Amino acid sequence: MNPTPSQTVGPFYGYALPFPGGGDIALGGIAVHGYVYDGAGDPVPDALLEFWQADENGELRGAPGSLRRDPTNGAVLGRNGVVFTGFGRVGTDQDGHWALRTVRPGNGYISVCVFARGLLHHLYTRIYFGQDPFLDSVPAERRHTLLAEQERDGVYRFDIHLQGEKETVFLDFG
Amino acid sequence: MSEPLQQADIDREIAEYAGRPPTPSGHPARDYAPYRSTLLRHPKQPLIPVKDPEAAELTGPVFGATDVTPLDNDLTKQHLGEPIGERITVRGRVLDRSGRPVRGQLVEIWQANAAGRYLHQRDDHPAPLDPNFTGVGRCLTDDEGRYMFTTIKPGPYPWRNHRNAWRPAHIHFSLFGTAFTQRLVTQMYFPGDPLFPYDPILQSVTDERARQRLVAEYVHDLSEPEVSLGYQWDIVLDGPAATWMEEGR
Numbered sequence A: 001m002n003p004t005p006s007q008t009v010g011p012f013y014g015y016a017l018p019f020p021g022g023g024d025i026a027l028g029g030i031a032v033h034g035y036v037y038d039g040a041g042d043p044v045p046d047a048l049l050e051f052w053q054a055d056e057n058g059e060l061r062g063a064p065g066s067l068r069r070d071p072t073n074g075a076v077l078g079r080n081g082v083v084f085t086g087f088g089r090v091g092t093d094q095d096g097h098w099a100l101r102t103v104r105p106g107n108g109y110i111s112v113c114v115f116a117r118g119l120l121h122h123l124y125t126r127i128y129f130g131q132d133p134f135l136d137s138v139p140a141e142r143r144h145t146l147l148a149e150q151e152r153d154g155v156y157r158f159d160i161h162l163q164g165e166k167e168t169v170f171l172d173f174g
Numbered sequence B: 001m002s003e004p005l006q007q008a009d010i011d012r013e014i015a016e017y018a019g020r021p022p023t024p025s026g027h028p029a030r031d032y033a034p035y036r037s038t039l040l041r042h043p044k045q046p047l048i049p050v051k052d053p054e055a056a057e058l059t060g061p062v063f064g065a066t067d068v069t070p071l072d073n074d075l076t077k078q079h080l081g082e083p084i085g086e087r088i089t090v091r092g093r094v095l096d097r098s099g100r101p102v103r104g105q106l107v108e109i110w111q112a113n114a115a116g117r118y119l120h121q122r123d124d125h126p127a128p129l130d131p132n133f134t135g136v137g138r139c140l141t142d143d144e145g146r147y148m149f150t151t152i153k154p155g156p157y158p159w160r161n162h163r164n165a166w167r168p169a170h171i172h173f174s175l176f177g178t179a180f181t182q183r184l185v186t187q188m189y190f191p192g193d194p195l196f197p198y199d200p201i202l203q204s205v206t207d208e209r210a211r212q213r214l215v216a217e218y219v220h221d222l223s224e225p226e227v228s229l230g231y232q233w234d235i236v237l238d239g240p241a242a243t244w245m246e247e248g249r
Helices: A131-135 A140-146 B007-018 B208-212 B243-246
Strands: A030-037 A045-053 A085-091 A097-101 A109-116 A124-128 A149-152 A155-156 B085-097 B106-111 B134-140 B146-152 B157-159 B165-167 B171-174 B184-189 B229-234
Touching: A030 A109, A045 A097, A085 A097, A124 A131, A124 A140, B106 B146, B134 B146
Parallel strands: A030 A155, B085 B229
Antiparallel strands: A030 A097, A045 A085, A045 A109, A109 A124, A149 A155, B085 B146, B106 B134, B106 B171, B157 B165, B171 B184
16 A cells, blocks of 8 residues: 655654653663754754664563553653663754663664654664674765764763764665 | 745745656655755765664554553543634544554644644744643554544644745644554645645645645544534555564564
8 A cells, every 4th residue: 555655743743742751761771862963063953763672682572651641640650660661752952962761772773763843754773882784784984873882881872963974874674 | 134935936846846756655755945944954875775674673662551541532621621623533544555454553643723823832923822722642543453533623824934834734643553664753634725735844745646645534424413523534654564563463
């Protein structure tokens, strides 16, 4: 069947899509953070990032409960802190910055989906923490854009450049 | 200072892009200049294909009964009073590109109120907020892939892409399939809106038939006497999923 076309997330998703604890996939593990930049090198304050990842053992089953709700008043309670749902969602702040607290995935990478005002169709990329056979299929001079840089123990930096000389490698799944 | 962009300038660009061959999928090209915010926000390098049958993206997040409450799909009942506006229901099915229903997955919507104002600090145009309308809803699809929302018809609103730019009335939709590759964020429009030809966001879908897939159908039998007007909008998710998921679910 013919797919329904994509349209931009626009500027006004902020009261609908982000949720409390959206960047806390799991506590006690690692933190990954960075900035989203446009083609002029300016930070993008209205991007929304989604993350999907395996647990520490590489298990990709996920689980419900990322957006857990309180049935008495409808409020978002968020994760219960025990179940690993594998899903995260974080909007960039006014500086274009985002942060994710999670565990290092057993299969080597975190999948990222990028939405933004001005982006008519979302983009996929991956955060790698070390060498991986897939990276060999990426042109050598752009490979580093998929690798998180360790800033200090347990804290990794991963910037996303939508365009320009430092443009991040984006992926096509067909 | 350069002259502000006029609608006629944008119309000319829209016509120019309309003459180019559409993308095979019908999705908008990310470099669509009539929507000015795309200029610095689209990649210029080709996307790198991933052919790995074990790719994590062939699976995806799951949601369940704990992620929604039963009232979440009625946007007219989220406050003490009733919202102003034309009451509508929007329903349809979420399918994958093979036509199979997407079951038990999360559908999220957000929209402006009847006056065309979003409950967002960056929307500061002079239309009233409605204390009885937030404009956010969510639900899970049922075993047939069906979803349903009760809401009010959103108003059109101005934006600053060019002088006198107005968005046609629309509801934002966010959808998950069984795989992260099937993720979709899009907008549903209402039939017969006179603003369609002027809107570079809708016109970024340059294929007329693909554009029609963003427009809901008014179905009289879905209207409820004395209560609401009924619209139907089916959604087809693009992107591959893991084979075992297709067999197992």
